[in-house]
Amino acid sequence: MRIEKADRLQKLPPYLFVEIDKAKRKAKEQGRDIIDLGVGDPDQPTPSRIIEKLYAAAQDPANHHYALDAGMPILREAIAGWYARRFNVTLDPDTEVLPLLGSKEGLAHLPLGLINPGETVLVPEPGYPPYRSATIFAGGRPYYLPLLEENNFLPQLNKIKSSALTKAKLMFLNYPNNPTAATAEEKFFQQAVKFAQKHKIAIAQDAAYSEIAFDGYRPISILEIAGAKDVAVEFHSLSKTYNMAGWRIGWVCGDREIIAHLGQVKANIDSGIFQAIQIAAVTALDTAAGDLQNLVKLYQRRRDLLCQGLNSLGWKIIPPRATFYIWAKLPQGHRDSIKFAQTLLKQAGIVVTPGVGFGPSGEGYIRMALTVSEGKLEETVARIKKII
Ligand SMILES: *Cc1c(COP(=O)(O)O)cnc(C)c1O
Numbered sequence: 001m002r003i004e005k006a007d008r009l010q011k012l013p014p015y016l017f018v019e020i021d022k023a024k025r026k027a028k029e030q031g032r033d034i035i036d037l038g039v040g041d042p043d044q045p046t047p048s049r050i051i052e053k054l055y056a057a058a059q060d061p062a063n064h065h066y067a068l069d070a071g072m073p074i075l076r077e078a079i080a081g082w083y084a085r086r087f088n089v090t091l092d093p094d095t096e097v098l099p100l101l102g103s104k105e106g107l108a109h110l111p112l113g114l115i116n117p118g119e120t121v122l123v124p125e126p127g128y129p130p131y132r133s134a135t136i137f138a139g140g141r142p143y144y145l146p147l148l149e150e151n152n153f154l155p156q157l158n159k160i161k162s163s164a165l166t167k168a169k170l171m172f173l174n175y176p177n178n179p180t181a182a183t184a185e186e187k188f189f190q191q192a193v194k195f196a197q198k199h200k201i202a203i204a205q206d207a208a209y210s211e212i213a214f215d216g217y218r219p220i221s222i223l224e225i226a227g228a229k230d231v232a233v234e235f236h237s238l239s240k241t242y243n244m245a246g247w248r249i250g251w252v253c254g255d256r257e258i259i260a261h262l263g264q265v266k267a268n269i270d271s272g273i274f275q276a277i278q279i280a281a282v283t284a285l286d287t288a289a290g291d292l293q294n295l296v297k298l299y300q301r302r303r304d305l306l307c308q309g310l311n312s313l314g315w316k317i318i319p320p321r322a323t324f325y326i327w328a329k330l331p332q333g334h335r336d337s338i339k340f341a342q343t344l345l346k347q348a349g350i351v352v353t354p355g356v357g358f359g360p361s362g363e364g365y366i367r368m369a370l371t372v373s374e375g376k377l378e379e380t381v382a383r384i385k386k387i388i
Pocket residue numbers: 040101102103104105128174178206208236237238239240245248249250
C-alpha cells in the first residue's frame with residue numbers, strides 16, 4: 001500500500017541541501033576530517049549550575065506530572081523580571097508571557113492561531129525556514145520580503161504590493177538576523193510598528209540572538225517601541241543564550257491577544273514543558289549573566305579570527321555585530337552558492353550552508369557558523385587558502 005503525503009507537505013519548497021548532505025555523510029563515512037560550519041547548534045555545554053538545578057528538580061515527584069499549559073508562574077515571573085532588567089519593558093506574567101517548547105515550536109504554531117486559508121503572511125527571505133513552512137501548513141500564502149545587502153538586510157515595507165497588504169495578517173521579522181547576521185535599530189522597529197498598525201498586521205519578531213552581540217552592542221526589543229505591545233509579539237529562546245538547544249525551552253511575549261490565540265492552539269497540541277526544565281530555566285534567567293558574558297567573548301574571538309583570516313585572503317566580510325554567523329559574499333569569480341559549498345566540502349573538507357537554501361536572495365552568499373573552536377577556524381582559513 002502506498003500512503004501519499006498530504007498536500008500541505010507537497011506544497012513545501014524543495015529541500016536544496018540533498019546533495020550537500022549526501023556528500024557530507026559520505027565524507028564522514030570515509031573518515032575524512034570534516035570541519036562543520038553548517039549548523040547553528042552551540043558547541044559549548046550548558047552552564048553547570050543550570051544542569052545541577054535540573055538534576056535536583058528532576059528528583060522531586062511534584063515535577064513528574066503534566067505541567068500547566070501556560071507555564072509555571074515562577075518561570076513567567078522570571079521571564080518578566082529578566083525582560084524588565086534587560087529592556088526596561090514591563091510584562092504581565094499572566095497574560096503577556098507564554099513559555100514554549102523552544103521558540104521554533106511557537107513560531108511554527110503561531111500561524112495556526114492567526115491565519116485563515118488564503119490569507120497572506122509576510123516572510124523575510126533569506127530566512128529561518130519555519131516561517132515559510134508554518135505559513136503553508138496553516139493554508140496561508142507567503143509573500144516574500146527580500147533582505148538585500150543594499151538595504152542593510154532590512155525589508156522595504158513601502159515596496160510591498162497593496163494587493164498583498166489587503167490580505168496580509170502577519171509579518172515575521174528576525175533581528176539579530178539568521179542567516180544574514182544583520183541587526184535592526186529603533187528606527188526600523190518604529191517603522192514596522194507603524195506599518196503594522198496602519199494595515200492591521202500582527203508582527204512576530206524572532207529575537208533568538210538578542211543576547212549574542214559583540215563590541216558592547218545591545219540589540220533592542222521591538223516591545224520597547226511605543227504601541228508595539230498592541231501589535232507585536234517577540235520570541236525568545238534559551239537555546240543560544242545559555243547553550244540549551246537540546247532542552248527545548250523558550251517563550252513568546254507581548255500582545256496578549258496574539259498570545260491567547262497561540263495558547264489556544266498549544267492547549268490542543270502539547271501538555272506543557274517538563275517542570276524540572278522550567279525550574280532550571282529560572283536559574284538560567286536569574287543567575288547565568290556571567291556565563292553569557294564569557295560565551296559572547298568566545299564567539300567574538302572566533303568572529304575576529306575567521307573574518308580577519310578570510311579577509312586576508314581577499315574576501316570582503318564585515319564582521320557582524322550580532323549572532324554567531326558569518327554571512328559571507330562569495331569571493332570574486334564565484335556566484336553559485338551551492339557549487340561553492342560543494343567545492344569547499346570536496347576540496348577542503350569544510351561544510352558551509354549555501355545562501356540560496358534560505359531563499360533566492362541568499363544566492364551569492366554562504367553562511368558559516370562560529371560553533372567550532374578557534375583551532376578549527378584557523379585550520380579553516382589555512383585550508384581555504386590552499387584551494388582558492
Ligand atoms: C536557533 C533559532 C531559533 C530557535 O530556537 P529554539 O531552539 O526552538 O528556541 C529560532 N529562530 C532562529 C532564527 C534561530 O536561528
